[in-house]
Amino acid sequence: MAVVLYWMAISHPSQAARKMLDLKGIDYELVDVLPLNQRVHLRLAGFRGGTVPALKLEGHKIQGSRRIARAVDERWPEPPLFPADPTARARVEQAERWGEEELQPVPRRLFRFAAAENPELRRGVARVAGLPAAGLVAAASKPAAAYYARTIEADGRRATEAGVRADLAALPAMLDRADRLLADGTLALDPPNAAALQILATVRLLDAFEDLHDHVAAHSCAAPARDLFADYPARLPRVLEPAWLEPLLVPGPA
Numbered sequence: 001m002a003v004v005l006y007w008m009a010i011s012h013p014s015q016a017a018r019k020m021l022d023l024k025g026i027d028y029e030l031v032d033v034l035p036l037n038q039r040v041h042l043r044l045a046g047f048r049g050g051t052v053p054a055l056k057l058e059g060h061k062i063q064g065s066r067r068i069a070r071a072v073d074e075r076w077p078e079p080p081l082f083p084a085d086p087t088a089r090a091r092v093e094q095a096e097r098w099g100e101e102e103l104q105p106v107p108r109r110l111f112r113f114a115a116a117e118n119p120e121l122r123r124g125v126a127r128v129a130g131l132p133a134a135g136l137v138a139a140a141s142k143p144a145a146a147y148y149a150r151t152i153e154a155d156g157r158r159a160t161e162a163g164v165r166a167d168l169a170a171l172p173a174m175l176d177r178a179d180r181l182l183a184d185g186t187l188a189l190d191p192p193n194a195a196a197l198q199i200l201a202t203v204r205l206l207d208a209f210e211d212l213h214d215h216v217a218a219h220s221c222a223a224p225a226r227d228l229f230a231d232y233p234a235r236l237p238r239v240l241e242p243a244w245l246e247p248l249l250v251p252g253p254a
């Protein structure tokens with residue numbers, strides 16, 4: 001098969017990359033990477049980096065959702081993931097970059113924090129990944145979960161209480177920004193452009209955290225995120241201290 005996507009169903013940039021291939025009508029093979037084992041699996045598959053999504057495309061190995069968007073768009077131009085007009089393209093690229101660098105780490109950090117703290121969540125993830133003996137996997141993956149919780153993300157934060165609380169404080173403004181990008185047409189939906197896929201995949205995962213659902217659902221970006229990623233398999237139980245959620249209790253957008 002000329003196109004192979006290494007992904008994890010729970011991973012929001014993986015969901016965005018898969019949707020790109022689907023929108024282009026590309027015939028591809030999907031390889032499920034075990035959650036918390038990305039680094040090992042991807043190195044064994046010949047990739048230099050240890051993150052999903054990772055794409056083999058006609059002999060090339062491409063990692064990172066933004067690089068994948070460009071490679072796929074160049075090889076299969078229709079429907080386009082970026083506008084043809086240079087000014088409009090620059091706006092979409094700027095939004096996509098913000099989506100990847102600032103918004104994307106937020107649910108990943110919450111997930112890592114929760115996975116390190118909560119065996120039930122690890123059991124759920126093992127079940128979604130189709131693994132047998134999910135209870136054993138949950139116990140065995142505790143050190144890996146702790147390791148990922150200590151990893152520093154591109155934005156300099158870790159999945160610690162301080163990192164998570166800073167994310168929760170920043171989240172309302174970030175979702176307001178996603179709403180504005182949707183309202184001014186930077187995030188196109190018909191067909192979805194690269195910025196919409198990048199940002200709405202993250203919004204969809206945020207919405208799947210029971211702790212965050214009410215707040216996310218009050219934003220106008222939540223409904224298109226749910227439509228675009230209707231089959232997203234994530235449902236994450238309450239894991240955060242109620243007091244940490246206070247920044248989300250301020251009234252949502254009008």
Ligand SMILES: N[C@@H](CCC(=O)N[C@@H](CS)C(=O)NCC(=O)O)C(=O)O
Nearest residue numbers: 011012013038050051052053064065
């Ligand atoms: N910003 C990159 C990052 C992807 C990323 O961090 N993926 C996570 C899953 S959502 C991963 O595989 N992490 C493994 C690791 O950090 O070792 C992208 O958009 O592709």
